[in-house]
Amino acid sequence: MKPENKPAKRRGEKTENRPVKEPKSGPDRKIVKKSEMVRLTINGKKVNALKGDTVLEAAREAGIEIPTLCHHEALIPTGSCRLCVVEVTAGGRTRTMASCVTPVADGMRVATDTPRLKRIRRMVVILLEARCPNIAIIKKLARDFGVRKNPFPKDDEDCFLCGMCVRACLEIVGVGAIGIANRGPESEVVPPFSVESGVCIGCGTCAAICPARTFTLEKVFRRRSMHTAGGVESVFRCKVCESHYTGT
């Protein structure tokens, strides 16, 4: 396995005990047993996938593009942005489902780009653009979907609640310092009770993974000087969870 494919080393974890991540694509993908294989059709094309793959993974493996926003390879998918919707026909029923969370099944027929899906995705982008008109990735999505005039009055939020920062902090870093508080349109990403987190380790993963670039590394740490008897100390403050750190 190439060195770049190895998962990042976790603090305190011995290299020998780290679980080896099976490559999902490329020349290193193992030869699979028939019982592990699932045969489905995407856009009329016959696709082979592994049991446990999602429709999104199977499509990408087959070279079929489906737009996403809240999806990341390293995170467990949640199906919250709804951009990746596809039409799935299985067992005589056709349903619109988020491909990132739909497991593949034998005989499944998937359509990824029908006019209906285009309309749905376009409406999702319109809603996002109305919420966050000044975020680069949303502006790009709007351009890609031909959204020029937005029928809704515009807000100016800097976060569209994809939740990747929260999931990364919990799943990758293992700390879970931030979460989504409140419900519905009042939702926001904050540490518990919006007070300074006691567990944030200042790793900056949330900032790195944020697609909105809301929390850039430069913004994360803001320098503040403190004069003490022993000299000048610098105090850094994390913009996401508002923890303070000392450092030079």
Added chain:
Amino acid sequence: MTDKTRRKRAVRKATKGARVKKAPAKKVRRGTHRKAGARAGKAPARRTVSVCFGTCCVQNGARDVKAALEEALRARKLKSGVRVMNGSCSALCDRGPVVRVEPDGVVYTRVTPADAVEMTESHLAGGKVVKRLQALEGPALESMPPVADVGFFREQVLVAMRNRGRIDPDSIEAYIANDGYAALARALTELTPEKIISEVKASGLRGRGGGGFPTGLKWEICRNSPSPDGKYVVCNADEGDPGAFMDRSLLESDPHSVIEGMVIGARGIGADEGYVYVREEYPLACERILRAIETAREYGFLGEDVLGTGFSFDINVVRGAGAFVCGEETALMASIEGKEGRPRPRPPFPAECGLWGKPTNINNVETWANVAPIILRGSGWYASLGTAHSKGTKVFALVGKIVNAGLIEVPMGITLRKIIYDIGGGVPRGKELKAVQTGGPSGGCIPASMIDIPVDYEELARAGSIMGSGGLIVMDEDTCMVDVARYFVAFLEEESCGKCTPCREGVRRMREILTRITEGDGEPGDIDLLTELGMAIKEASLCGLGATAPNPVLTTIRYFEDEYRAHIYDKRCPARVCKALIVYRVVPDKCTGCQRCVRACPVGAISGPRSQPHNLDQTKCIKCGACYEVCKFDAIAGDAIYIE
């Protein structure tokens, strides 16, 4: 000696002759409940007076009514011939306190403590029914017939609500006396788990919480899901729909019916533990189900070795925390697990992977309440009720602009017309019926022209609505359909969990547009935008809340588009509800200057000397309508204040 003691002694001395001698305390057998009127060894009481002790009636003074009745009976020395007891919810929820006299089959409504003496004298002692307290209106009431002949009751077929108004909810003995737990005994001793499931499948019972999924099939899937660690059954008592209160009534009045259903289900599925998830806003229901569970354990219907058959099953109660979205099964499970109550995508379904990853069967309160009768009386009997695809009965909460509001249980397939007119007594004050909203905020409005449709899952879906949990909100000519859509959408906006874009952002935008329209700022493209937005939300949402949120909007546009157009293009509200769009004016030729409206106006917007036509200052008017209500001239003169 303290003042208090001195006073107490003085009172005792003064009332010496009047005090009734206290009977010696009876020995109470341990482990049983002895309610007032327990009559071991005595002649049975000739009459039973049952005072409804559901939440609404208790709020309206049922306790005082009961005390007054007991006092009146004592004074008349009738206590031994009449038994006064706490009754379960009578379902006449807007006419409490309700008192029912058996075996006469007479129901009294709006009883006050002051009525107790008359009731005792006239009815209980003299055998003559007190007509003025029998206040159920409707076509069948000229000669004060007994309950079985009254339209409201005659058309109903009680299965889930079989014990309505008849038993003390806290008495397991009363439940047992009415065939309670007989079905469980049969299920555990005569049937195999597979046979239990096949009976429920054959009955055609479908989920009564709104989904309408075949219950027996769900049980079978859960049973067939492998799990060495055990399985769960869950009772969804979150009941978040505004206007729905059947689950509350069932839990408060007949908690054992739910418990019995759950034990039978657990036996069929192979579960060893159950949960009842009650919404936090139902303190009485929670109290009663907890007490019922404790009592059921004492009697051996729950716990280790149920009824001595070796089967073990117990139930925990978990309370909600004020979120409508937690009625959605995956959010409910997250809540039970102590996580944030947000839905997750399905598959996997709870029947395969539920609470803590184990197979879990979740059913609504009413569904569980139907299980025991099916096992006891057979799937054939249950399947004989209802329609081809919607078997059995359904409990509806009939509310709104209706004469007889309350809970009704009717066979599937009955028409809306029958429900509204024969059972509900029609629309009050001679107003015209406009629409019926079914299924709560996830449902749609069915116009008056379509009330001959039979009520079942498929027919309602075809009309664009859903059965939902059974809420039936009747609307008349004074209801603004745009305002109704706005109300439901505003509710859902607040209750949305916020996880997925279409629901969180889309429902909010729908509410914005509808509010604009009701405030007179509607724009020509609004109807199309609402439709397009609604369709996207319906198809792309993560869970049922979002997927059904556009229903009130889409159905009102479908059936009442002219009302939307009036708001948007004419800036007019035909039902005269949207305040921004109505104007109150005085008609100078008809105004006699009586000054009634001047006095009624809370902000002093009307002025004018007596006997001269009055003047209404529009800048001060807050559109409360008080002047309109008060200006009541005879039919010749007509109203001197009109709304445009």
